[in-house]
Amino acid sequence: PQDLSYDGSPTELIIGDDNVFREGVTINRGAPKEDGCTRIGNGNMFMANCHVAHNCHIFNRVILVNGVLLGGHVHVHDGAIVSGNSVVHHFSTLGTLSFVSGGCRVPQDVPPYMSASGSDDPKITTVNVIGMRRAGIPEQTIQTIKRAFRLLFREHRKLDEAKQILSDQQEGLWPIELENLFRFIEAQRRGRFGRAREALRHQESRPSCEPKRRAA
Numbered sequence: 001p002q003d004l005s006y007d008g009s010p011t012e013l014i015i016g017d018d019n020v021f022r023e024g025v026t027i028n029r030g031a032p033k034e035d036g037c038t039r040i041g042n043g044n045m046f047m048a049n050c051h052v053a054h055n056c057h058i059f060n061r062v063i064l065v066n067g068v069l070l071g072g073h074v075h076v077h078d079g080a081i082v083s084g085n086s087v088v089h090h091f092s093t094l095g096t097l098s099f100v101s102g103g104c105r106v107p108q109d110v111p112p113y114m115s116a117s118g119s120d121d122p123k124i125t126t127v128n129v130i131g132m133r134r135a136g137i138p139e140q141t142i143q144t145i146k147r148a149f150r151l152l153f154r155e156h157r158k159l160d161e162a163k164q165i166l167s168d169q170q171e172g173l174w175p176i177e178l179e180n181l182f183r184f185i186e187a188q189r190r191g192r193f194g195r196a197r198e199a200l201r202h203q204e205s206r207p208s209c210e211p212k213r214r215a216a
Helices: 129-134 141-152 159-170 174-192 198-200
Strands: 012-015 037-040 114-117 122-127
Touching: 122 129, 122 141, 129 141, 141 159, 141 174, 159 174, 174 198
Parallel strands: 012 037
Antiparallel strands: 114 122
């Protein structure tokens, strides 16, 4: 691993099934921190000249476009897409089905189902509707996530206020995607510098912003 603190301890790189690694991709095994492992799930695509640093966790069906650079300890959840030549700060988390535009410098977490754009300190600009539809998420759920986006990122409502408004609209029945979004943002706000996992830098602890999944 490219980590100055590496002391020669045994660490791992674990790679799942059906991944595609194109020319010039580099992936570092873990440093002896957290679980000492870099993990690659299933069905991911790593386009040319991507770099995945030590202790990253890439979940499933992730696409890293040409020239993407992930710092150490980055987590990329299911179905996320990072566009070309974007760089992601260490200990950041990219949520399920999130989308990062090309040429972004990503210094903090990107919530699930959201799209981030802007070359320096990108902002949440819209909902990744195309990605959600491709993933088979019901249209009613997509509309609920869009309402949450408007409340949180356009009207800048407080999280508890947005929860109450949506709870009233949904009669207390939330789709799991909305629960994942709220849990992710809560964890992000408990973290440091906009990164939920930054607070875990010196802890042997499981990250608190990992998504729940629908039953198969």
